[in-house]
Amino acid sequence: MSGLAEPAAGLAVLLSLALFGARRAGTVTILCALQALLASAALAACLPLALAILLFNGIALPIAVRHVVGRRPPAWRGDRRRVGISAWLAASALLVVAIAAAHRMQDGVVPALGLAIAWLGLLFVGSGPRGASRALGLLSSQNGIALVAGSLPGTPVPTLVAVSLPFVPALILAETWLRR
């Protein structure tokens, strides 16, 4: 594992927290793309997975989200007050748990941080509004799962293949696009 992995994964966790403060769909999309970039940097030791994350999660899906959401006002501006406090509390608790777990994991800090990103992404899906935000939350979660799988030794190849393809976020995005 290169020395870049831990700072990059730490920054990716901060971007996950920033998702909950974002007001616009475009901002969330950019945050997810940046997070994928950081995740691929953290996974530089596993080059094929890093490239797949960069290509699919960092470029292809964010462009698709931009296409689906367009320049319309984001749907979740009105909902933020309702979900804000509980989401922030849950996100903070998850971060504390992840930091505590990081001290106990034998395989380093990166898998624990990846776990935190995956959970925060799912929390964003649950606490956020409908529409493209669900796909973005799942995309962020996929970045975290990729960090977990890529940084743990002995992960089987079929699992790495499954992790490298953002199948579920793409599916939810396609559903959002079809329902428009």
Next chain:
Amino acid sequence: MNLLLPVCVIAVPFAAAVALAVIPSWRIGVWITAGSATVVFLLACALPWFPPPPPLASEPASILLAMLTGLVAMLTGWLDRRDVARALAARTLDRRRTQLAHIALQITLGALLLAILADAAGLRWLGLAVAVAAIAVTMAVQRRPAAVAAASRLLLACGVGLMLALLGTALLVAAPVPAAIFLLLGYGALAGLVPLHAWLPDAVSESLPQGAILITLLANVPLLQLARLPAGLLMAGGLASLLLGALLLSGRACASRNVSFAGVAQLGMVVFAFGVGGPAEPVGWLHMTLLTLTRAAALHGERTPGIRRPGLVALAVLPILVLALIAAPTGAWSVWLLLPLAAGAMLMSWFVLDTLPVQAT
């Protein structure tokens, strides 16, 4: 031969999907759908004699589930030929959507068989993900607002479940205990276990007849992964589903929703049996087999009142059990085969007969 056979079992539905994409006629499409499922069932019946080598799964539960999936798909294909004509007459479907539904059904069948026969957890996950996507298409193709909304709920609940399962799969080697929790939650969502069970009743009640039965088959596949989890987790998860499913059954609902709620409770019982382990595990698998056939029978019966199709499907239990007996005449499965057969047959008859009057009233 040992590798070629399971590959053919998986490949036939995908090949049928390609053929259906090329041939626009819905009449030919109906025959291709039924024929493909028949070929799959016949090939799957040979699996006990030619067990798949690694990297495919050769465990008896996988082979049984492949045979069961092929059998139910075959019966569904042949028994539901008239449903397409009815849907076209009622303008629920048009010719293009019928073609799309047939393609999606074949992709669902192929993906389910891939998930059943794959030994690698990652490959199993991919198969289930494709199956979920294809099932959502079979629902959304109807263009009814309720069906589209149910497809959306299915995608979201199963999508979250798939992500949790993927997280558990990624952690499986390094951290088995957290991985088991994620796998139970994630694959439990696909199986319709609590707490992510809410999508199942809507999906079954709003789906096309063939799609509803494939949803019940989808719920079986995660059990292959769940059976490997720690006993305590399985007992807790199974008991929770059993109790909640039983509570939900006490409310008034349409027949297909009742079938779903009963399925949640019964699958909870199956998972609980896996948790108990020992001789209870094969009994759990046999209960799942009977439950699948019962649910398929009830869903057929609901849509075609007056015809004794449930009886036909109930009779279909016999080949499965006979084949299992031939495959392992002295195995632990065979010892336990007769007891659940008798109990399950009685339960099935009661359940089906009880479900039909609910629909009729």
